Amino acid sequence: MAYRWGMAVDLDKCTGCEACVTACHAENNIPTVGSQQAARGRAMHWIRVERYYEGNFPDVRVKFRPVLCQQCDNAPCEAVCPTYAAHQNEDGLNAQVYNRCIGTRYCANACSYNVRFFNFFNPEWVKPLNLQLNPDVSIREVGVMEKCTFCVQRIKAAKITAKAEDRGLVDGVLQPACAQACPTTALIFGDLNDPNSRVARLSHSPRGSKLLEDLGAEPKITYLDKQPWHEPDTY
Amino acid sequence: MAFPRRKAAGAWPYWALAFLFVVTMATAACEFASPGQPSGAADRSRWGTPAVFTPAHATAGDAIKSFFDSRPDTVAQPFDFSHQIHLSKGAVCTDCHTGVEQGPRAGLPNVNTCMICHSQIATDRPLIQQLTKMQEQGLDLNWNRVYDYQPQAHVRFNHAPHIRAKVACSTCHGNQAEQTVARRAVNMTMSFCVNCHKEKQASNDCLTCHY
């Protein structure tokens, strides 16, 4: 059976350390653009950690929410791409084919989660940082849209090894860089089609909710959070 | 006032106008539509990004060359290696391209790989003596790649699964028994890959190769 990759993000576990952000940059050759361009909204982070403050000083609670591409089943970015560069692949990944992208940026405008990034510049790495580039990931050039791929290079590699060893993928072994780096295991990645996988069970948790669920994009990422109706007194 | 009358544009031969048009458009395309090169080292146009034609072709010249398929078939190599001789003596591809069954890259042999056999075999030939000398001096062979993708093509290829699927080396690399220094015998276009994947019922999902 085909895979259907998804993720569960446990917001009660996330400490906002941003290890996931760093890991993602390293794994996926994501360039930085410098402070000036970042101020103009041209920074690229396939995953970011949003901060929310609850309550008034001094009783402030900070809440962290890692936001990455939600790999929507009903993705608004796919419908608007004139070149089919953004499309759903057979594993339910929302794929971005860099070769096809002509940089209309429609997808970034259509995306409700603000997780698609346009390359305004050719990437540059200060030496010797160019030596740490991941050879398994394309380096995107100027004029191309990019976004979280769920570390498709790792998925590919794991599938190839599994096939060579004539076995299926083991749940929890294959992880994208963010999930692997997370010290509190707040990010859980896996196959939603396998009812026994951790992520499939967590996706049905009563703690779960989807980001901007009422928009109908049907994200494959579930956010787990203590819901107000669990313990009304605490809120 | 009598300015010396210049010839009207209509008097230009059509081929010259056409030529001018092509040159202007190609230059403009280079200048404005500039998706580019990944290295920071490329020279910069006045727009601050390298002058590049399309994602797949670094320059307009490259695009035209690729359109007419005029890439040279041979690549100069540091050493006059003959595939023909080795294969006729019973060597097989995996003897030297050792990575091909395990990973993405087949691997190009270094001097030590050559010397596994050539410390004994044909030691009297000038080329082999040159090789022995290189090993003694700690030098290595700087092979040039025969088949290559532009980084802008965003293509990934993994040898191992193809070998496991029993695709013969010659399917993509031509009959090496007829080649001395390896030539680009097969033109690896996308349709070349896609057709074979269709035949063998392998996945033709874009993410199979492009990521």
Ligand code: SF4
């Ligand atoms: S690495 Fe884990 S704990 Fe740290 S910010 Fe990311 S999700 Fe939160």
